[in-house]
Amino acid sequence: MSNLAGKANAMTLITPIDGPVMALINKTIFFFLGTKLFSSKLKGLLTLSMIHYARWVIVSARDFPRLSQSQPAEDLDYSYMLFFSNFNGSWAQYVDSFSAAIPDGLDGLWWRNVGWPQSVPEQPFHRYVTDNQLWTSHYYSAYPMAASNDVKSAKNVKDKLRQFIGDSERDDSDAFLTRYNRLLKSLHHDLGQMAPTPIVSLAAQAVEERRRTDGRANA
């Protein structure tokens, strides 16, 4: 069991919402967040830059897939919000960053979810997240050595490098050097080598060690 895949950390939460009206209100909040007028409310999430991809999914009883008549239909009074995040860093770094940087945003995203304690102070907030978290059994990242910022900066490096190759094709050596230095200056936020993640969970590290040992033993 692991919520970790290198630098990526998987958080899965399930939180109840009290009834269809409240679920509709929450869906409406998300709808407006998806419009240009209100998308600036997510600026805090972008600024923190810890998330690769995240999603919120609100389901009521009738939304749970029922694939056979023999499968009992769900009978739930609450609606439920599922939250899936792929982020960088440790659980505590993630939860604390959001609580400290965008408390109002969090209170809006989990608006009146049952038992939601508000994102500040941190202790009740931590308890709520822990109590409502589900553990991942298999987690996969296509680039475990890259943080979200690495993926974005890599795109910038690739785009500017390709542009530079074309632009510098006919340069003499002096013009090339000038253009090259300009390229480096424009990429100084984006360059830097990636490496395996530092250990953020001793338990996960122990599992990895055990896998390696078992792998050697079975080889």
Add this chain to the structure above:
Amino acid sequence: MANENGNAYALTTLCPLLEVSGEDTSPAALIRDRLHRVNTGASSPMAKVPNVYFCRFLILDDVIYESKPHHLEHLQSQYLVFEASLHGQLAPYLKGMWEQAQPFVRSMWQFCVGFSEVNDAASFTAYIQKCQVKTTFFFNGSTDEPLAEQLKSLYLKQEFSKFAYAHQGWSGKDLQAAFKDFIARVEPENLARPTWRAGATDLKGVVIP
């Protein structure tokens, strides 16, 4: 559509489990056990599936009780939760998943209601679409490029960072010649190779030469 954000797609599925497995262990316990044994990183079966950025598997046993004064309720079924953040459209992705990871797919979904009718890419796609729940809001804090572009970009970032570090203070003439060799080696337009290997967790095996 809330499942999409640009060219990125959020797939969320809740696949109901059968009540019994036919073995002496419950479907949930069997699936968990199998998931825990699956290789991780570049050896994960999902590393072969095109255009998946991230994915996870877990079992939803029940909903969570928030204690009094709220009331207690239970799910009628357990669910295998499979969610993926991917590039492009759902149907080609699921076709690729079936083609590249069929033994894994069969093993994980074996104890799910309705999966016994799945026998090819088309029926797998139809099955997953029946289990799909609509995303309310999808946040993309990364890029929505094809995975091959992302992996090539990461390779170029890594290699160009090394190049820039190693060639500080060089003359224009020498630098221009070294850069020409560098471009011939890294092939920026070739997405197939050299590039980064999907799922690689250490520098030793990350480059596909």
